[in-house]
Amino acid sequence: MEPQRKRWKGSTYGSECGSDSWTVYPVLSDEQSQDVELVEAFAAPVVNKKETSRLLRELSSLYPMSGLQHIKRVRAVKGSPQPLEVLLCLVSDAPHMEILSIDSLLPSGVKNDAFGEPFRVKIPARPPLTRPQFEQAGKHWPTSFHEDKQLTVALRGELFSAPQKARMHAYMMSAVTAAKAGSELGMEAVGAVVVDPSTEKVIAVGHDSRGDHPLHHAVMVCIDLVARSQGSGCYSFDQYATCTFTPPASDTSQSAPSSLPYICTGYDLYVTREPCVMCAMALVHSRIGRVFYGTACADGALGSKYKIHSQKDLNHHFEVYRGVLEKQCEDLTSQEGFQRRVDY
Amino acid sequence: MGTEKSFCPSDEEIEKWMSSAFDMARDALQNGEVPVGCLLVYNHEVVGRGRNEVNETKNATRHAEMVALDQLQDWCRRSNLDVSGVCERTALYVTVEPCIMCAAALRLFKLPVVVFGCRNDRFGGCGSVLDISSAVLPQTGNTFKCVSGHRAEEAVDMLKTFYKQENPNAPKPKTRKE
Numbered sequence: 001m002e003p004q005r006k007r008w009k010g011s012t013y014g015s016e017c018g019s020d021s022w023t024v025y026p027v028l029s030d031e032q033s034q035d036v037e038l039v040e041a042f043a044a045p046v047v048n049k050k051e052t053s054r055l056l057r058e059l060s061s062l063y064p065m066s067g068l069q070h071i072k073r074v075r076a077v078k079g080s081p082q083p084l085e086v087l088l089c090l091v092s093d094a095p096h097m098e099i100l101s102i103d104s105l106l107p108s109g110v111k112n113d114a115f116g117e118p119f120r121v122k123i124p125a126r127p128p129l130t131r132p133q134f135e136q137a138g139k140h141w142p143t144s145f146h147e148d149k150q151l152t153v154a155l156r157g158e159l160f161s162a163p164q165k166a167r168m169h170a171y172m173m174s175a176v177t178a179a180k181a182g183s184e185l186g187m188e189a190v191g192a193v194v195v196d197p198s199t200e201k202v203i204a205v206g207h208d209s210r211g212d213h214p215l216h217h218a219v220m221v222c223i224d225l226v227a228r229s230q231g232s233g234c235y236s237f238d239q240y241a242t243c244t245f246t247p248p249a250s251d252t253s254q255s256a257p258s259s260l261p262y263i264c265t266g267y268d269l270y271v272t273r274e275p276c277v278m279c280a281m282a283l284v285h286s287r288i289g290r291v292f293y294g295t296a297c298a299d300g301a302l303g304s305k306y307k308i309h310s311q312k313d314l315n316h317h318f319e320v321y322r323g324v325l326e327k328q329c330e331d332l333t334s335q336e337g338f339q340r341r342v343d344y
Numbered sequence: 345m346g347t348e349k350s351f352c353p354s355d356e357e358i359e360k361w362m363s364s365a366f367d368m369a370r371d372a373l374q375n376g377e378v379p380v381g382c383l384l385v386y387n388h389e390v391v392g393r394g395r396n397e398v399n400e401t402k403n404a405t406r407h408a409e410m411v412a413l414d415q416l417q418d419w420c421r422r423s424n425l426d427v428s429g430v431c432e433r434t435a436l437y438v439t440v441e442p443c444i445m446c447a448a449a450l451r452l453f454k455l456p457v458v459v460f461g462c463r464n465d466r467f468g469g470c471g472s473v474l475d476i477s478s479a480v481l482p483q484t485g486n487t488f489k490c491v492s493g494h495r496a497e498e499a500v501d502m503l504k505t506f507y508k509q510e511n512p513n514a515p516k517p518k519t520r521k522e
Contacts (some may be wrong), residue, residue, distance in 0.1 A: 213417060214427075214452050215410070224403050232402035263404045276484055277476055278452065281445035281469070285404035299483040306474065308444065313473045315466060 019169035022327065023157035024292070027303040027320040029310035032129045032151075036136045038122040039068075040091040042105060045082035045116035046074075052084055058110050063089035070127035072142040082116055087141070091120065130155060157323075171195055171270040172294060172325040174205055179218070179272050179332050181242035182207030189332040191242075192218040192271040194226050194264065197289065203229050203267060204245040209237065219271055219279035223286050226264055264288045272329040274300030274322070280308040283318070290319045294329020351456055353385075353435050353491070358459055361385055361437040362494050365461075368395040368408065369439045369502055375400070379502040382408040382438035384416050384455075386430050392416035409438060409446040413453055431455050439499040441492065444469035447476035451485035459491045461499035 046052050056073055065071065065087065074086050088094075088105050097104035100120075102112045123141040128134035131152045134145040153159050160168065171193050178191030190208040195201065206221035216235075225245040227233035237243035261267075264286035272294045275283065280301035283291060291302060291309065301308045302320045309320045353361070361383050368381025372395035384392035394411030398404050416434065420427045431454050436442075439461040442450060447469030450458060458470065458477070469476040470490045478487050 213414075215413065215449050220405060223405055227401055227403040230402045232400075234397075234401045234403055234406060263402060276448065277469075277481065278445050278448035278484075281443065281448065281467070282405045285398075285443075285445060285467075287404070297483070299481045305479075305481065308474075311473065313465070 019162070019165040022169075022323055022325055024160060024165070024168070024321045024323045025157050026151070026154045026159070027307065027309070027322055028130070029307055032133075036128065036133055036140070037125040038140060039125040041121055041123050041141075042088040042091060042094060042100070042118050043085050043121045044088055044102060044118040045077070045080070046084040046086055047082060047114055047116055049084055051111075051114050052086070055086060055110075055114055059086065059088065062106070062110065063093055065090060065093075068123070068125075070143045070145075071123055072144065075142050086115075087121075087123065088115075088118060154321075167200065168270070168292060168324050171202070171268075172272070172292065172329070174202070175218075175270050175272050176294075176325065176328050176332065178205050178207040178242045181240075182209065182218070183332070185211070185240070187211050188217075190218040190271070190273050191332075192222045192269060194222050195268045195270065196261075196266065197268050198266065201246060206237065206243045207240065209240065209243075215278065217276065217279050219269065219275050220282060222269065222271075223264065223282055226261075226267070226286075230261055230263075262287070268292065270324065272325075272332055273297050274302055274304060277301040277306065277308070280306070284308060284311075284314055284316050287316050288318055290321070292321045292324045294323070294325050295333060296322060297333070351433065351435075352489070353437075353457065353459055357385075357435075358437070358491070358494055361390075361435075362439070362459065362461065364390070364393070365437045365439050366495065366498065368393055369499070372396045372408070373502060373506055379506050380408045380438065380440045382412050382436060384412045384434050384436055386416075386434040391419040391430065391434065405445060407443060407446050409436065409442055410449060412436070413449060416453075428454055435459060439495075440464050440503065441468040441470050441472055441490075442477075443467035444474050444476055447474075448481075448484055450488055451476065451481065454486045455488050456486070457489045457491065459494060461492075461494055462496040462503070463492070 074084055077083055077085055094105055100118055102115050102118055105118060106112055121141060124137035124143050128137045128143055128145050137143045175191035175193045179189045183189035187208040187210060192206050193202060194204040196203055204222045204225035206218050206225050208218045209216035209221055221237060221243060224233045224235045229245040266289045268290045269288055270292045274293045274296045276299055296304050299305050303322060309318045365381045365383050369379040372381060373379035377396040377399055381395045383390050392412035392415035394408040396408050397406045397411060417427060420430050434455055436455055436458045441460045441464040442458060443464060444467055463472045465472050467473060477490055
């Protein structure tokens with residue numbers, strides 16, 4: 001049999017539905033996306049600014065606040081007669097006391113009159129991992145921040161250049177087309193495309209086929225089509241004109257034999273709808289490089305119900321982005337979208 | 345979920361079918377595959393059996409359970425029986441806890457009960473890494489019951505034997521900074 005190669009229409013999409021009509025955002029781990037966790041501490045103003053460094057030395061030997069290296073011990077307070085405040089200790093490390101006072105917090109040895117009235121304050125318990133977390137943390141108490149610049153750009157939805165977005169648009173368009181073809185055969189309207197980003201070549205295109213087999217979701221179909229592109233695999237989707245793969249023979253260029261593809265290593269997957277638990281874990285087993293999806297779904301395992309791509313204990317993790325061609329992908333899943341397609 | 349809550353394999357059944365599942369696992373080991381074997385039993389009849397065949401197919405989803413579920417599907421077709429009707433009364437016997445993917449697949453097939461040998465700390469989907477077997481996932485089939493621990497040590501030993509050998513199909517790891 002002769003599988004068809006995917007033909008590209010190029011970037012001929014109108015601007016109203018072109019690659020600037022959607023924004024792609026990273027799907028981060030819980031650690032990266034959760035709210036800042038806080039822990040209670042005692043702080044006090046410094047009476048004489050010039051004594052600050054000596055006081056800090058004494059405080060850090062008295063209360064090292066270990067595990068909170070990201071916390072700045074001093075903060076500046078604008079418009080106050082005492083412009084600096086220092087952290088004395090965590091509430092949990094403080095000695096028992098009836099009334100909050102400097103004397104009960106600082107035993108002899110430290111010059112107690114160097115501090116103003118102590119007070120309780122909530123400070124960030126963990127180092128911020130993203131700029132939003134850093135900004136949120138800073139509202140409570142200043143922290144240090146080792147910024148991942150790429151992540152910051154990604155969170156603004158600006159990680160990919162216009163030419164990159166145009167390519168992503170074309171790949172997802174092809175997944176949308178596959179989804180529609182599947183849906184016309186009575187399958188769920190989900191499509192997927194596997195791409196080798198190093199060559200920008202489409203390796204496989206597939207659509208949901210669960211009418212034949214309850215496990216033949218679009219992603220599972222694509223994983224087997226990739227196996228077929230490597231001369232193996234265990235199913236035939238030849239009856240579906242839109243389920244295709246790039247035959248292995250066509251890619252014996254100068255690339256070294258050692259770089260033979262191994263399952264989905266280094267490949268990108270574009271899928272119209274967020275994968276379910278089975279598909280997400282299948283992508284872990286297949287060592288997928290990155291996943292881009294259009295729209296989320298309730299039982300989804302790459303962001304909604306689970307974040308299997310960043311699940312601790314698993315031996316492979318990958319980046320996930322959502323929002324590629326979001327509108328078109330959403331239309332596929334909603335009944336309304338289905339109706340609209342039928343009416344046209 | 346099964347209509348009769350009593351649908352649970354007896355000790356004798358477990359003994360008998362797990363022994364066959366171990367034979368399948370041994371076959372996988374001899375063929376350079378991760379040694380996991382399983383059986384799907386409906387009405388005292390084996391309607392699917394499988395062992396891991398990932399390397400053979402270059403498809404990383406070809407776990408024993410997935411292979412056996414394909415057979416069950418074919419068996420129902422041949423016997424002219426409704427898949428969901430059969431699954432309702434089918435138990436899976438597998439040497440190792442199903443992984444997250446397989447646990448979700450078993451939910452989608454609406455299998456009510458899974459008997460397994462040892463836990464799967466790397467990928468387990470029935471409590472070890474995630475608990476897909478009992479999670480609230482309204483669009484992902486039904487929850488299922490697990491019976492675990494039968495010949496667990498033997499199952500672990502087989503896995504250890506496998507992981508001691510290098511997977512000849514995996515690419516050589518690049519020198520990693522530890």
